[in-house]
Every structure is written in structure tokens, then in C-alpha cells.
Amino acid sequence: MKDMDKTKEQLMDELNSMRRQLTELKEKEKDLRHISTHDELTGLPNRIVFYEDLSYALMEAKKKQLMAALLFIDLDRFKLVNDIIGHMMGDQILKSIAFRLSRSIRRSDLIARIGGDEFGLILNGIMRIEDIPGIGQKITDSLREPVQVAGREFTITASIGIAVYPVHGDDADTLLKHADTAMYKAKEHGDNYQIYSAAMSEEDFELLATESALRKALENSEFVVHYQPQINTVTGEIIGVEALVRWQHPEKGIIPPAEFIPMAEETGLIIPLGEWVLRTACAQNKMWQAAGYPPMRVTVNLSARQFQQGNLVETVLGTLEETGLDPEWLELEITESIAMQDINYTMSVLNNLRNRNVRIAIDDFGTGYSSFSYLKNFPSHTLKIDRSFVKDVTTDNDDAAITKAIIALAQNLKLKVIAEGVETEEQLAFLKEQNCDQIQGYLFSRPVSAESFTELLKTRNISEKREECP
Missing domain, CATH: 3.30.70.270 (Reverse transcriptase/Diguanylate cyclase domain)
Known part of the structure; x- marks a missing residue:
């Protein structure tokens, strides 16, 4: 009888143990289910x-x-x-x-x-x-x-x-x-x-289509470089040229950079495109020199992404060696905002380039922030006055004051100063009066093909060949 009671107790203990184990398994299963369906940090569903x-x-x-x-x-x-x-x-x-x-x-x-x-x-x-x-x-x-x-x-x-x-x-x-x-x-x-809205998807589709078209354009050599003269304010002579990329689309014709450069920058295509522009501009300048035209500097713009490339200096020097252009006839242009992104990096790169006789221009000067205190330390040669100041320089007292201040600052720092976007005789007269060194704009010439620019070089002085501003 005692053995039977003991057996019952053992059975009950085993049964209770099994129940506890089953309960624990269910709790663990519940915990595992919760872990697999909820975020551990916030407790929210995943x-x-x-x-x-x-x-x-x-x-x-x-x-x-x-x-x-x-x-x-x-x-x-x-x-x-x-x-x-x-x-x-x-x-x-x-x-x-x-x-x-x-x-x-x-x-x-x-x-x-x-x-x-x-x-x-x-x-x-x-x-x-x-x-x-x-x-x-x-x-x-x-x-x-x-x-x-x-x-x-x-x-x-x-x-x-x-x-x-x-x-x-x-x-x-x-x-x-x-x-x-x-x-x-x-x-x-x-x-x-x-x-x-459906327009959002259409816009995204357009962006994807533009990116794809940009890649094909690089492969199919659809890009061209146009050249805009830089003029000595006193003599009217062409003393430099800026290289500006254009997309010669087989169906849409010439597409201005504002419509494709931002996408090229975002996708990284600006790197191969920028290297091609640099190589083309240097080679063209060397060809003009070989044809007997007086040497002049060609200015090439660098985008933010290009400037941040760790091998920029090597790329520039390699291009100069490949094309045979002497470094003193190349000027690289960066915007004020690019220069201010990382002062230490900017100083290192610009010093490296300047030490190899490549000239440096700061573009859009006066549109950024806190740059006056840094400018004296930048190893630059040229300041470019942004066209937004030049546009109303004869009608807006603030723009006139800013332009005068930039010219005076450049002169005190022994920098050349060039005004962009000159379109009227009145703007030219104002800039001459302020002793601005160089002028660039539609008053003298639009950006034109290499062939058309060669025709301009044959006259050298184009003060009498100004185009009407559109």
C-alpha cells in the first residue's frame, strides 16, 4: 500500500514537473514570438x-x-x-x-x-x-x-x-x-x-532617365567645351579664356550645364566628365599656342566632388603632362562655398597646386560667409565677382558698394579681379572706373566653340566686335 502511495506521489510530481516544463516552454515560445515580431529597443512591432x-x-x-x-x-x-x-x-x-x-x-x-x-x-x-x-x-x-x-x-x-x-x-x-x-x-x-502625388514618381523617372542619358552621353562623346573670352578692361584684348562644358544632345540640341551638372555631381559622373573637360581644355590651349597665338590662361571649373577627390593634384599634373601644356597657362576655379567647406583641406590642395605653378581662382566671391578673414591665407591668384552683384551694379547702391569693396580688397591683397556677367556699356564703364582688371560677359562674347573662338583670337582685340546682349 505504501509503495502504491509512493508511486502516486511520484506520478503527481512528474505530472506537475511536466506541467511546469510545458508552461515554461509556452512562455519561452511566447517570448521568442515577441522577439521575432517586435523591436527590442522600443518594444514596437517590427x-x-x-x-x-x-x-x-x-x-x-x-x-x-x-x-x-x-x-x-x-x-x-x-x-x-x-x-x-x-x-x-x-x-x-x-x-x-x-x-x-x-x-x-x-x-x-x-x-x-x-x-x-x-x-x-x-x-x-x-x-x-x-x-x-x-x-x-x-x-x-x-x-x-x-x-x-x-x-x-x-x-x-x-x-x-x-x-x-x-x-x-x-x-x-x-x-x-x-x-x-x-x-x-x-x-x-x-x-x-x-x-x-503621381508627379513625384514622374520626377523620379525623369531623374533616372537623365542619369541614364548622362552615362550614354559620356560613352558617345556628346559633350563639347565652349570657350568664353576674358578681356583686359583697359586694352580690350583677350588675355584668357574660360572653358565651359555643354551637352550636345542628339535630339534636344545644346543643353546648358545647370540642367545636368547637379545630376552628374550627385551620381559621381562629374568625376569622369570633369577630367574630360580638363583634358580637352588643356589640349585646346596647347593647340592655340602651337598655332602661333600668344599664350593665355585657360580657366577650368572644379565641382565640389572633384575638389574633394584625394587624387586631384595627381590628376591635374598628369593631364598637363599628357597635353604638354605648361602649368602657368592653366587656372583652376573653385567657388567660395567649396573653398570654405574644409579650410585645412582647401589650403593643402591649393598650396600643392600653386607650388607647381597652377593658378587658382575663387569664383562667386562675396556670396558666401566669413571668407574675408580667410582670403588672405588662401594661395589664390584671382577673385571673380559674382554676376549677381554685377547685374545691378549701376542701379543698386548695395551691389555697387560690395563690388567696390571686393575690387579694393583684391588690389590690397595683390590679386587679379575679374567681373563676370558684364552685359552693358554702363556696367563696363563702372568697372573701368573702379580699376577692375578683367571683364567677362555677353557684352564681348557668349561662350563659343573652339573654332569660333579661334576666329576671335585672330583679331585679339574684340572691343569693336561686341555682341548685342540678348
Whole structure:
């Protein structure tokens, strides 16, 4: 009997042990399920759950003939915040942002963390599309209050892209793509939020098409270099030339740089394009010298991306060696804003080039910031007055004062000064009176082909061959 009772007790103990193990397994399974479907840091659902819930929300919206909205929320410049304060404090900010977002939505909506600094929001049961901007504003307002972490305050802003079912798509993938597009447009324009429109996709398509066409243009040699003379203000003689790239499109004709240089810069195509322009301009200048024309400097513009290339000096020297042009007949032009991006790097590169007898020009001078204190240390030879000052120099007292100051500054620093965008006799007379060294603009000549520029060189003095300003 005792043995039987003992056996029952053992069975009960084993049964209870099995129950405990089963309960623990269920808890572990529940924990694992939660870990696989939720973000560990914020506790919010993750991208996998968000996609599933979005698909379900669209099914329900279709069934009930209602709208649903997808919001893509991206924290602005959060990578910079992380780099400055460290990831631990950055994580605390993310947790605070997640809490605020959760608090700003309805119980029927879903918020998820779908990336490092990206959140997704599903708004269910939307009756009118007009209600959505108010929700977007409410979310941005919730983020406006500074976040306090470790006794410090941080103000975090966000860019929000919004896509609405069924107006902007009837499946999860399409809505995600369109909300992402709208978010980047909001970031690009500095807006709190943007609602998707078909024009955004058309614009993106145009950008992709432009990039593709640019690549083909490089392969098919569709680019040409035009040359604009730089004139001695006193004698009217051509003493220099600026090389300016143009795209000779087989269908659209000549495309000005403003329409393709930004895309070339963004995609990195500016590097091979810029090297081609440099090589072409140097070779052409050497050809003019070989033909017996008096030597003159050719000025070539450098973009921001070109200037930041670590091998810029080697590229320039290699091009000069390849074309046979003496370094003193090349002038490289950078804008004031490029020069000011990284002073130490700028000084190093410019000194390196100057030590090899390559001349340096600072373009768009006077349009930037804090440059007067640095200018005396820049190893430059020439200042170019921006055309925005020259345009109204005879009618605007401020522009006149700025132009006079730049010319006087250049003269005191023993720099040559050249005024761009000269289009009228009145502008020319003003600049002559201020002893501006050189002039460039439509009053004398537009940028022209190498062949047309050769014809200008045959006269050398083109003061009597001025073109009418368009």
C-alpha cells in the first residue's frame, strides 16, 4: 500500500514537473514570438509585423469601402546625432520618440519601427483624405518638444511621407514605395510632411532617365567645351579664356550645364566628365599656342566632388603632362562655398597646386560667409565677382558698394579681379572706373566653340566686335 502511495506521489510530481516544463516552454515560445515580431529597443512591432498588418488593413479597408493611410516617418539628421552623442544616448532618444508616437495615435492605428531611424504608421478607417494632413501635423507637433536625455535637451524633427489607399495604390508594396517617395520629397523641400502625388514618381523617372542619358552621353562623346573670352578692361584684348562644358544632345540640341551638372555631381559622373573637360581644355590651349597665338590662361571649373577627390593634384599634373601644356597657362576655379567647406583641406590642395605653378581662382566671391578673414591665407591668384552683384551694379547702391569693396580688397591683397556677367556699356564703364582688371560677359562674347573662338583670337582685340546682349 505504501509503495502504491509512493508511486502516486511520484506520478503527481512528474505530472506537475511536466506541467511546469510545458508552461515554461509556452512562455519561452511566447517570448521568442515577441522577439521575432517586435523591436527590442522600443518594444514596437517590427517591419515584418508592419507589412503583415498593412496587408490586413488594406483588406479590411476594401471590405468596408474605407480609406487607409500609410505614413513613413524618418527622423532628420539622426545619424549626425548618433555620431555626436553616441549610440547609447541615441537609443534613449529613439525610445522617447517611439513613446511619443505611440501616444499620438488612435487605438485602432498601428505604429512600428521599420528601420534605424524610421517608423511606419497605419491609419485605419479614414473617411476623408482631407483629415490626413491634420494627423501628420499632430505627429510633427508631438516631436517638437525637446527630448531630455542625461540632463541634456535635443530637438528632433521628422520628415513624413504619406500614401493613401486606394488613391495612391491598392497593395502594400505600391503604398510603401509611394510613401517612401513622398518622405524624400518632404525631406528635400524641408517640409514636415508630403502627401504622395503621381508627379513625384514622374520626377523620379525623369531623374533616372537623365542619369541614364548622362552615362550614354559620356560613352558617345556628346559633350563639347565652349570657350568664353576674358578681356583686359583697359586694352580690350583677350588675355584668357574660360572653358565651359555643354551637352550636345542628339535630339534636344545644346543643353546648358545647370540642367545636368547637379545630376552628374550627385551620381559621381562629374568625376569622369570633369577630367574630360580638363583634358580637352588643356589640349585646346596647347593647340592655340602651337598655332602661333600668344599664350593665355585657360580657366577650368572644379565641382565640389572633384575638389574633394584625394587624387586631384595627381590628376591635374598628369593631364598637363599628357597635353604638354605648361602649368602657368592653366587656372583652376573653385567657388567660395567649396573653398570654405574644409579650410585645412582647401589650403593643402591649393598650396600643392600653386607650388607647381597652377593658378587658382575663387569664383562667386562675396556670396558666401566669413571668407574675408580667410582670403588672405588662401594661395589664390584671382577673385571673380559674382554676376549677381554685377547685374545691378549701376542701379543698386548695395551691389555697387560690395563690388567696390571686393575690387579694393583684391588690389590690397595683390590679386587679379575679374567681373563676370558684364552685359552693358554702363556696367563696363563702372568697372573701368573702379580699376577692375578683367571683364567677362555677353557684352564681348557668349561662350563659343573652339573654332569660333579661334576666329576671335585672330583679331585679339574684340572691343569693336561686341555682341548685342540678348
